[in-house]
Amino acid sequence: MNIKEASQRTGLPSKTIRYYEDIGLVAPQRDTNGYRRFSDKDMHRLGFVGRARALGFSIEECRNLLALYADQTRASAEVKEIAHQHLIEIDRRIAEMTEMRNTLGQLVRCCAGDDRPDCPILESLAGGGAATS
Amino acid sequence: MNIKEASQRTGLPSKTIRYYEDIGLVAPQRDTNGYRRFSDKDMHRLGFVGRARALGFSIEECRNLLALYADQTRASAEVKEIAHQHLIEIDRRIAEMTEMRNTLGQLVRCCAGDDRPDCPILESLAGGGAATS
């Protein structure tokens, strides 16, 4: 099938699919007119990458996971390690954002939000007091 | 003071401070030798931006917040609106990452992590079954 249909079936934009070919994640055949032709195998790889990306894996991690998937002699420990590291990173980011959320939420609650200029949000950003720790 | 000291006092890398000057967030004077000289006012702006960035505000949001801070006739409602929108965005991202975390966490727990090739993580990425919800 052509790229449009591949895009529709995988949910990935055509641009993204071309990009994935550029960086070697997928390598569709070409028709005589130069159009990409995607096989079932190509579709499968695209789906794999799409799902891995949706779980937050980087492109390089996707590449590694694809390689492991293709390697029948892999040890599942290796896959688990990649996923586990990624999990730790996600947790770190959630913690970071949660901290932001708490600090900022408190500031927003303290701000009157009226037509007067007094604003604890600006005061805090200006260094006037609490709530960064 | 020179850029190194400004960096140490604000906790921002020198590179970052130069970048902030490039994009007009701060405008230190220059000594006759061309070195940047940071005044207390410059330091204050850098601190402001640093704290705003730590709360996840984008550079453009920082620019707006700085302008509001300088504007004595501002309405706190305007500041609160910016902060509130940002809060919503943070919540969205936390929810997104939490969903990833849950899905991936479950897959990791299901993976034996031994020297055999069988791996539910890869199987799931390959499209073989559950857990993308």
Next chain:
DNA sequence: GCTTGACCTTCTTGTTACTGGAAGGCCTAT
């Protein structure tokens, strides 16, 4: 006076994972 090392400058390039747009070829229907 000279060297050394730490500091400073500007400029260019790279990062991540794409997205947008331009210029042009191909294909089908009318």
Next chain:
DNA sequence: ATAGGCCTTCCAGTAACAAGAAGGTCAAGC
């Protein structure tokens, strides 16, 4: 023949810096 919808490649831009090269400046020590 032409219109449209698809396809191609290539170039530029995004966010927020970081890395590094080439070179100027300054204070200390010999």
